[in-house]
Amino acid sequence: MTGTESNVVFFPIEDAARGVVAGLWQTLREEAAAAVQRDPALGRAMNSAVLMHASFGHALSHRLAIKLADHDVDRDELLALIYGAYSDKPGLLGAAAADLQAVKDRDPSNGEVLTPFLYFKGFSALQAYRVGHWLWTMGRRHLARHIQSRISEAFAIDIHPAAVMGRGIMLDHGSGLVIGETAVVEDDVSILQNVTLGGTGKQTGDRHPKVRRGALIGAGAKILGNIEVGVGAKIGAGSVVLAPVAPYTSVVGVPARPVGKPHTALPGVTMDQSLSEPEYII
Missing domain, CATH: 1.10.3130.10 (serine acetyltransferase, domain 1)
Incomplete structure (x- = not known):
């Protein structure tokens, strides 16, 4: 039929x-x-x-x-x-x-x-x-x-209706995702589950992250405050990001710190979560 x-x-x-x-x-x-x-x-x-x-x-x-x-x-x-x-x-x-x-x-x-x-x-x-x-x-x-x-x-x-979302976005699994009122997510971004694009809890007005084109945000990451995640950046799973992330830079940890460069220009498109220059600190 x-x-x-x-x-x-x-x-x-x-x-x-x-x-x-x-x-x-x-x-x-x-x-x-x-x-x-x-x-x-x-x-x-x-x-x-x-x-x-x-x-x-x-x-x-x-x-x-x-x-x-x-x-x-x-x-x-x-x-x-x-x-x-x-x-x-x-x-x-x-x-x-x-x-x-x-x-x-x-x-x-x-x-x-x-x-x-x-x-x-x-x-x-x-x-x-x-x-x-x-x-x-x-x-x-x-x-x-x-x-x-x-x-x-x-x-x-939970996505606030005032948030600004581009196109070509993948919310993989999605469970537990929170995107705040003044957040911006540009084109070709991929976000995994349990991610928060939130405020710091003490600010009003423009208080949420701005995620630029082609970024990849790993599972469980928390990005807090009116900070920019640059074009082609990569946020490792479980990271807490409290400071801006430069374009084409990978960050991991609590608090997050730079650890290398993505293999590809837009990891949000390729979904490549590996690092070209791994760094290990005990």
Whole structure:
């Protein structure tokens, strides 16, 4: 069964992203159809999540609405809300496509777009945040906070709707991730689980980290305060970062200190967590 929706809403897409979104949508449909062929028990699930929908925007809207619906704001209300965001901001679907492609390219456990679209909570949480951020910028602060709360409850990921997130971002696993109000995460960044981009607890105003393009943040790292993590920087797992990190520099430890240079210019893209110049101090 591969029917399409009636009364289809057509979402605008940036010219630069139009072909990417169309190609990704075609791949997503092919992978869903192949999954049904391999296991017919998935027929209803794949039809509901992918095959019945007319576009990537419709499928993603329905997926998010189902995940985030609750007694206070039901699925149909959320669907209308997400449709509104995608209709008003053409860049949202291009960003979602870039995020989904990033997961496919960077996660060694996954070689397709279907699995992260359906099951990876880091991807879903990031797309739900984008809707919440749209609401925040529109002045609809309490509804944005509702979306933030539902993301936290559904995915164990807390991203303030005022934070600024680029595209091509991978939130790997995602559990325990916290991103504060004035944080900035630029394009092509990868962040693993239990990471905090937080304040120091004593400041107001602009108080959260600025993570520049292509950085890689390892599991359990805590980056605190209005400090910059430079382009292509790498933060080792479990590190506590309290000072700026220079571009193309690897830091580890508590507190974190420089220990070498990444093997590649953008470790957030390559996911290379090794060091070219290891240094050991007992």
